[in-house]
Amino acid sequence: MKILTCPVNGPRPIQEFTYGGEVRDMPCPDTSTDTQWADYIFNRTGEPGVRREWWHHGPSGVWFVAERDIIGDNVLKTYLWSARETP
Amino acid sequence: MIRRLPSQPGEWIDRGREIAFEFEGRLLTGAHGDTINSALCANGVRVIGRSFKYHRPRGVYSMAGHDAAGLFTDGERTNMRGDAVALVDGMCLRAVNTFGNVERDRMSITGRFAKLMPVGFYYKAFFRPRWMFPWFESLIRRIAGQGAINSAFPATKSPKDYAWCDVLVVGGGPSGLSAALAAADAGAGVLLVDENARLGGSLAWGATVRKDDEGLVDRVHAHDSIEVRCGTSVAGVYTDHWVALVDADRLTKLRAKAIVFATGAIEQPAVFQNNDLPGVMLASAAQRLVRLYSVKPFDRVVTLTVLEDHNLIWLYETSW
Known part of the structure; x- marks a missing residue:
């Protein structure tokens, strides 16, 4: 059984969490082309490596970001969206 | 015949507490601290099981729970590893998958035809004619396997x-x-x-x-x-x-x-014809029998080694 560290509640068993998909930037719906929009809606990357993902801790309702290496299923770090490093 | 040695330093058995048990209808006695296999060896039982398919006789081999044979049933629990399961007073044991009894298994007749039965031959031999296959299958399933499951096993809750x-x-x-x-x-x-x-x-x-x-x-x-x-x-x-x-x-x-x-090493068996017969065992099995359970594993011994092995030298020099 895997352990995931919620930034608010600490390490908890994986059953308490729900995967919320990859963190992706939405193109502006008003200005993007149909191709860009379709790509955003329908395509996902299958590339192995480190991903930024949304995760939800069910009992407390916390959404947060996990950086996960999907090759070995290793979670590198987890943090709240507000604590992200902005480039 | 009781093959128990005089008290060995550090032995795991408690000679003061005898345990009575039954194996294939014979009443035997072991000591507290014995496993099923060590108690059988102490009583001079050589054939403790039969091989999975051809019902060849099998004896104690590793004494470390790595044997394919040496599985027992008490009627409720089945496939108990004789090396690992502690002997309990009143146990009533049988070897799994035997025809008749473990000493005189009726299916051991297959040994006479061993030359005609290379590994895996039945996958080809028993396929034709096709309508015969179900009959062959039920026959093979009856001969091979690891005993029967007691379907009337009482439901128990374990914590x-x-x-x-x-x-x-x-x-x-x-x-x-x-x-x-x-x-x-x-x-x-x-x-x-x-x-x-x-x-x-x-x-x-x-x-x-x-x-x-x-x-x-x-x-x-x-x-x-x-x-x-x-x-x-x-x-x-x-x-x-x-x-x-x-x-x-x-x-x-x-x-x-x-x-x-820190799970240690598993001693590898030597490969030669009939290396599975009762009496052939790993040197570490003999040592375990002597040191842990104070059982005399054999009277005369041939050892096979490739180097100056302290364990074998010890076996050789031990005078019992």
Whole structure:
């Protein structure tokens, strides 16, 4: 059984969490082309490596970001969206 | 014939507490601390099981729970490993998958046709004519296998437990004991598990003990931050050090922060014709029989070795 560290509640068993998909930037719906929009809606990357993902801790309702290496299923770090490093 | 030796230093049996049990209809006596196999050897039983398919006679081989044969049933539980399961008073045991009894298995007649039966021949031979296959299949299924399941087995509830530790050490031999002590001295809470009834591993049955290893077991038992669980095996290791510990009574779900595997070596068998016959055994099995259970494994012995092996020299020089 895997352990995931919620930034608010600490390490908890994986059953308490729900995967919320990859963190992706939405193109502006008003200005993007149909191709860009379709790509955003329908395509996902299958590339192995480190991903930024949304995760939800069910009992407390916390959404947060996990950086996960999907090759070995290793979670590198987890943090709240507000604590992200902005480039 | 009782093949028990005079008391050996550090033996695991308690001679004062006799255990009566039954094997294939024979009333036998073992001692507290015996496993099924050691008690059978102590009673001079040579054939303890039959091979999976051709019902060749099999004896004690590893005494470490690595044998394919040596599986027993008491009518309720089946496929009990004779090397690992402790003898209990009043046990009524049979070898699994025999026709008649283990000494005179009616299916052992297949041995006479061994030359006609290369490995896996039946996959080809019993396929034609096609309508015959179900008949062959039911025949093979009856001959091969590991005994019958008692479908009237009463439903029992077994407890489940949870545990946590900083460091789990798997194996209570010299390496595991040293690792447990090192981790505990560094401030970690340690859980040490071993599938045998007592700690020690090769310290208990090996020929030589390094000076540094003397007293390891006592130091581990005396240490406050080491919890010892004997008779416990690790049945599975899952993500993030989630471990299933199984003992005679319960399943324990353990979360460890780190795991040390000190499971030791498995002695490899020599490959030669008829190396599975009763009487052929690993040198470590003979040592375990002598040192742990004080059983005389044989009267005369031929040893096969490729180097100056202290264990074999010890066997040779031991006068019983």
